[in-house]
Amino acid sequence: xxxxxxxxxxxxxxxxxxxxxxxxxxxxxxxxxxxxxxxxxxxxxxxxxxxxxxxxxxxxxxxxxxxxxxxxxxxxxxxxxxxxxxxxxxxxxxxxxxxxxxxxxxxxxxxxxxxxxxxxxxxxxxxxxxxxxxxxxxxxxxxxxxxxxxxxxxxxxxxxxxxxxxxxxxxxxxxxxxxxxxxxxxxxxxxxxxxxxxxxxxxxxxxxxxxxxxxxxxxxxxxxxxxxxxxxxxxxxxxxxxxxxxxxxxxxxxxxxxxxxxxxxxxxxxxxxxxxxxxxxxxxxxxxxxxxx
Numbered sequence: 001x002x003x004x005x006x007x008x009x010x011x012x013x014x015x016x017x018x019x020x021x022x023x024x025x026x027x028x029x030x031x032x033x034x035x036x037x038x039x040x041x042x043x044x045x046x047x048x049x050x051x052x053x054x055x056x057x058x059x060x061x062x063x064x065x066x067x068x069x070x071x072x073x074x075x076x077x078x079x080x081x082x083x084x085x086x087x088x089x090x091x092x093x094x095x096x097x098x099x100x101x102x103x104x105x106x107x108x109x110x111x112x113x114x115x116x117x118x119x120x121x122x123x124x125x126x127x128x129x130x131x132x133x134x135x136x137x138x139x140x141x142x143x144x145x146x147x148x149x150x151x152x153x154x155x156x157x158x159x160x161x162x163x164x165x166x167x168x169x170x171x172x173x174x175x176x177x178x179x180x181x182x183x184x185x186x187x188x189x190x191x192x193x194x195x196x197x198x199x200x201x202x203x204x205x206x207x208x209x210x211x212x213x214x215x216x217x218x219x220x221x222x223x224x225x226x227x228x229x230x231x232x233x234x235x236x237x238x239x240x241x242x243x244x245x246x247x248x249x250x251x252x253x254x255x256x257x258x259x260x261x262x263x264x265x266x267x268x269x270x271x272x273x274x275x276x277x278x279x280x281x282x283x284x285x286x287x288x289x290x291x292x293x
Contacts, residue, residue, distance in 0.1 A: 001039060001042055002127070003071075003075050003130060003153060005035065005038075005039050005116060006037055006068045006071060006072045006075075007072065008021065008025060008036070009036070009039060009064070009065075010065075010066050010068050010072060010140070011024070012032075012036065012048070013027060013048075013057055013061070013065055013068075014125070014140055016055050016056065017031065017055070018032055018050075018055065024049075025235055026225060031222065036048065039067075039131040040120075043059040043060070043064065045057050045293045046056070046060065046061070047060060047064060048061055054125075063179070067249060069138070069139040070139070071105055071231070072139075073139055076091060076092065076281070077090055079103035086146070088119065089117045089119065089120060089282060089283060089286055090117075090119035090121075090285050091120060091121065091123045091141055091282075092120075092123055092147065092283075093121070093122055093123065093143070093283050093284070093287065094125070094140070094142045094143075095121045095122060095123065095124045095125070095141060095142070095143050095144070095145070096124075096125045096126070096127065096131075096135040096136070096139045096140070096141035096143075096144040096145070097124070097126060097131055097132065097144060097145035097146075098126060098127070098128070098132070098134065098145070098180065098225070098226065098227075099126045099225075100129075100226065100227060100243075100245055100246045100249050100250075101129065101145045101229050101245075101270075102124065102126050103249065104126075104178060104245045104249055105145060105161060105162060105270065106145060108277070109145075109161070109272070109290075109291070110122065111287070112160040112290050113287055113290045116286070116290060117283075117286055118142060120283055120286075124205040125140075125141065127225070128197075128198075128199070128223035128224050128225040129146070129147060129199055129200075129225070129226060130197065130198040130199030130200075130202070130224075132144035132145060132146030132147070132273070133146050133149065133152075133153065133273060136156060136274060136275060137153060137156070137275075138272055139275075142274060142278060142283075142284055143272055143273065144272070144273055144274075145161070145270065145271070145272055146271065146272075146273050147199065147200035147268045147270055147272070148160075148163065148246065148268065148269040148270075148271060148273075149200065149203070150203070154278075155276060156273050156274065156275055157274055157275070157276045157279060158269075158271050158272070158273045159271050159272045159273075159288065159291045159292075160269055160270075160271045161228065161270050161271045161272060162266050162269075162270045162271075163267045163268070163269060163270070164200075164231055164243045164244070164245060164267055164269075164270045165243070165244045165265070165267045166201060166204055166241055166242060166243050166265045166267065166268075167241070167242065167247060167258040167259070168239055168240070168241050168245050168258065168259040168261060168265070169232070169233050169239065169240055169241075169242060169257065169258055169259070170236055170239050170256065170257050170259055171235065171237075171238075171255070171256060171257075172234075172255055172256060172257055173234075173235070173236045173255075175236030176190075176192060176213060176236075176238075177192055177236065177237075177239055178236075178239050179189060181259070188212055188214050188217075189214060189216070189217075189218070190218060190238070191217070191218060191238070192218050192219075192220040192237065192238030193205070193217050193218065193219055193220060193238050193239055193240065194219075194220050194221050194222075194223060194229050194232050194233060194238045194239070194240040195219060195221075195222050195223070195235060196213040196222075196224075196225070196229065196240075196242075197222050197223060197224040197225075198224075198227060199226075200243075200268040201218065201226065201241055201242060201243060204241060204265055204266065204268070205241040207266075208241065208261075208263060208265060211263050212263065217286055220232070220237050220238040221237065221238075226242055226243060227246065227250065229242060229247070230242070230246070230247070230250045230252045230253075230256070232251040233252075233256050234255035234256055234262065234279070239259070241265065272288075272291060274288070276286070
């Protein structure tokens with residue numbers, strides 16, 4: 001087993017898709033299947049449970065994941081330590097952020113870094129913003145663009161990028177939500193809400209519901225990821241609280257309206273986070289120094 005095997009295993013455990021992993025690593029499905037099968041034969045146990053929709057780690061696979069993450073990190077650290085000339089700094093840097101952040105905030109950050117260190121290969125993964133901190137904690141990403149939670153882990157470092165405001169949005173089509181908004185007073189108990197599954201927006205709307213004394217809100221849907229909420233609101237399914245940057249950058253922004261609330265919504269901090277112990281690694285240190293300047 002070699003380090004390329006570990007890299008492929010880590011990628012497949014994250015995507016849970018043979019098709020995605022094969023495509024993103026420029027290999028055929030049959031080649032990927034043989035590589036995983038060879039690893040399983042060498043270990044003597046199955047690493048993945050396969051079905052028609054996705055692949056999941058077995059119990060042995062979960063244990064092996066910890067081994068693979070640690071040894072891959074050690075290998076990256078070793079390669080970085082032998083490179084003494086910062087101008088020739090090269091290697092891999094794994095970044096995680098939401099789809100919206102990938103074009104709202106990340107380009108300005110990457111532009112400066114890429115000018116200084118063009119040989120560093122950026123591996124960007126996008127997904128649910130609420131998973132950003134966890135991606136760094138589990139070593140699936142070296143750095144992540146994340147909202148800073150109230151209980152931020154003390155093992156991580158955080159560099160502030162921006163303050164993110166949030167707005168309640170309503171559909172512009174005639175529906176139950178728009179009818180209820182025309183009442184005076186508004187019957188919030190009957191208002192349909194679309195909630196994010198977790199993350200900073202979820203924390204803010206739960207706080208707002210408590211302040212409004214809405215004990216049992218009417219939940220139309222709970223959605224993982226902010227971008228998927230916009231189509232539901234635009235279609236008239238209910239109200240939602242979303243970061244303004246998501247609303248602004250959505251192709252559906254013209255089909256929703258922001259509400260004026262008597263209780264303001266507190267913004268949250270957006271920044272780059274990484275493990276504190278990783279700040280000594282040359283590539284991550286170079287990226288962090290770029291942020292500071």
